Amino acid sequence: MVANMPQEMKSGSAIANRAWRATVMTLFPEMFPGSLGQSLAGKALDEGIWAIEAMDIRSFAEDKHQTVDDTPFGGGAGMVMRADVIDAALKSVAKPKNRPIIYLTPRGKPLDQKRVKELSAEPGVVLLCGRYEGVDDRVINAWDMEEISLGDFVLSGGEPAALSLIDAVVRLLPGVVGNEKTSVEESFEGGLLEYPHYTRPQVWKEREVPEVLLSGHHEKVKVWRQAEAEKITAERRPDLWEKYKVKDGTKLSNIKNFGI
Ligand SMILES: C[S@@+](CC[C@H](N)C(=O)[O-])C[C@H]1O[C@@H](n2cnc3c(N)ncnc32)[C@H](O)[C@@H]1O
Numbered sequence: 001m002v003a004n005m006p007q008e009m010k011s012g013s014a015i016a017n018r019a020w021r022a023t024v025m026t027l028f029p030e031m032f033p034g035s036l037g038q039s040l041a042g043k044a045l046d047e048g049i050w051a052i053e054a055m056d057i058r059s060f061a062e063d064k065h066q067t068v069d070d071t072p073f074g075g076g077a078g079m080v081m082r083a084d085v086i087d088a089a090l091k092s093v094a095k096p097k098n099r100p101i102i103y104l105t106p107r108g109k110p111l112d113q114k115r116v117k118e119l120s121a122e123p124g125v126v127l128l129c130g131r132y133e134g135v136d137d138r139v140i141n142a143w144d145m146e147e148i149s150l151g152d153f154v155l156s157g158g159e160p161a162a163l164s165l166i167d168a169v170v171r172l173l174p175g176v177v178g179n180e181k182t183s184v185e186e187s188f189e190g191g192l193l194e195y196p197h198y199t200r201p202q203v204w205k206e207r208e209v210p211e212v213l214l215s216g217h218h219e220k221v222k223v224w225r226q227a228e229a230e231k232i233t234a235e236r237r238p239d240l241w242e243k244y245k246v247k248d249g250t251k252l253s254n255i256k257n258f259g260i
Helices: 039-046 082-091 114-120 137-142 159-170 180-184 218-236 238-247 248-255
Strands: 020-026 052-056 101-110 124-128 146-149
Touching: 020 082, 020 159, 020 218, 039 159, 039 248, 101 159, 114 159, 124 159, 146 159, 218 238
Parallel strands: 020 052, 020 124, 101 124, 101 146
Antiparallel strands: none
């Protein structure tokens, strides 16, 4: 049935078999690829490194009004997305069980770089975007969905979370970010936030670039960056800092060496 077919985002292009593939189940398919059609992700989408299909959940509703939600049992505010409609949508996804099925929700495990990396090694993901008060719990359990949160705040729908998750994964796919070293040195790699960056002009509004970065001494630059990363992490993210210290307490010495 044509109305139930997932909406492939790049018209005319068959989804390449080996491409990392995101299937997004949503009430707002027109939100995709959205920002993912631009810049690095957009180029990689054109090149067939990854593929996206947005599936309109509403097209799986069986009544003439295409109802996807209903009032919650037990009372309370808002509406809940129906299990039977989402189940029908999932059944139409090609081989859904080959990829993690993820429900984006504030009550899920917070997304981190480790999970993003793991997801980039999967053949792809199936993402369920909630609206209203959320989704009937039975369909989450029946499909053994993983629940992932973007953070401790409430969005009006799962779509911005899906766009963010896909963006974070796609930039790790081979061939997407030109300089592979870039992603190795980024925030969270090695358990720390990233050190500060500077570029020309060397003096801007009387603010100078740290002298060590102009020294041309690669080892000193490396140690300074490590010390800055440690300092920023300790100040801003005590949770990450504690884990890092447990992993390798000796690294604390860098801060002392630089008198920070
Ligand atoms: C208005 S929210 C529902 C919030 C829900 N009643 C609660 O208190 O947890 C509607 C949908 O937005 C999505 N959403 C909201 N906040 C999110 C977050 N922090 N991370 C991931 N998805 C989120 C979920 O898919 C959710 O079903």
